[in-house]
Amino acid sequence: MSTTMLHSPTQRRPHPDIPAMPSHWNFEFKGAPQLLRFILQSAFQLLCVISLGHADLQRAWIACTTDDKTWTEQKDRLWDRISTITIIGGLLLGATAAFATTVPPMADILNYTERGPYMCIFCSFGLTFGSLIVGSAILFVMPKCTADWFRTTLMGSRSNICCTLVLIAYPFICMGVSTIIGAFGLLVAAWISQDRLVKFGVAWILILPASLILVFAWTQRPLRKGFTSHDGSSRHI
Template identity: 35%
Template sequence: MPTSHLVSPTTSDSMPPFQNSHYMPNSSPGFEHSREDSTSSLLVDKRAMPKHWRNEDADVPALLRPLMQHLFACLCLVATGRPNLKLAWQRMNSGNEDDFQAERIRISTMLTNVNIVGGLLLATTATLLTTGPPRADIIDYNLAGPYHCFIAAFYFTVTGVMAGCTGLLMVSAITPEWVRETNMGTRLRIWIMLFLLACPFLSVGLGTIINFLGFLSAAWVSKDYLANVGCVFALAIPLSIIALFTFIQSKL
């Protein structure tokens, strides 16, 4: 047999290609899985709500902590319509611009509604301060007590409308980065931001209550019997509404 047709089994043509993936770096499924897990954990940590956004107050003395937590929850409820900032943080860091815009529009709508109510109350209070009662024998709201209430109500209502306009101007120009790093970058700034957003509602609400008390006091000191009885029912109705609202908001 001619030796020229013999092929050595050790030649490169007979060797299979090197395909053992167990010895190839960075190609192991376990390595890829661990790398994806570490990347996702970094994203979760980056978007986790920071400590100063939470209603914890760990730095506050234990005796005052429940009071501060309830106060923070009430301030969040008045300012944003929710008892905490968890959903606001999620929408701000969802990566979807529409989520943040929806939250911004919701806050702007709340401030606009308060401004509308404040404007109506302001016009009514100004009328009561500048005109006399049509029937002073029934309700004389130009007496010293009711008139002082109307002056105070006018002041608080003007303050609420001004705060509402300031809040609308502030909310219309914010961005997620600006809120995270500037407006609400520290615990103190969060308290201030929530107070500024809640100030229109608090001021207009206080003005409404004082205005209402002025009418009640004028009706109570009236010599008309129906006016005396009517002020009792007028006081009972809003108190009942507040009690019912508190009842449905309480946990079962």
């Protein structure tokens, strides 16, 4: 890959010593229709948030073009995130395996071996298992990933960027989908139960944590508030 492609100026540089981010890192889709461009850019931003924790690749570009310390810090943060999700995945895998291989102690109250709930639990088990495989593979190769390799190879083209971000985001996406499907399976098992307390109790137990997603989304709203800095000038954030 030529040096011109890697360092083509496309936007204002965040620091004089840092080269401008390449055009294929921006994913602007200028030639696409407006609706399609909005969908593609929103999907790309969501993929960046899930995989790297940011809505664009600017910070990733800064990390891989500055000193080794900055690159190591960013890589350690990503390592911690993937390591955490794999630990949670191991716990979830054990829980779903227990449901899939044991007989309900009180089938008249909660029978999760019915076809619908059991298929959900089994699907949750498969997704969690796949998430652990991909997450463990990423953790295995990550220590050997240098900033130059990340910049010129893993992120060397738009297709490489998409594939790299999908690989990083895969454990998080699968774990989220697995949790939702497993919870839905238990909810169905409770709903077909003859015990009214179980039927409505489990529904509320699952609805309450799910409602926290809306609370989290509310806290992430971009707000602009004025504040006075130490030099007395008024600024906005």
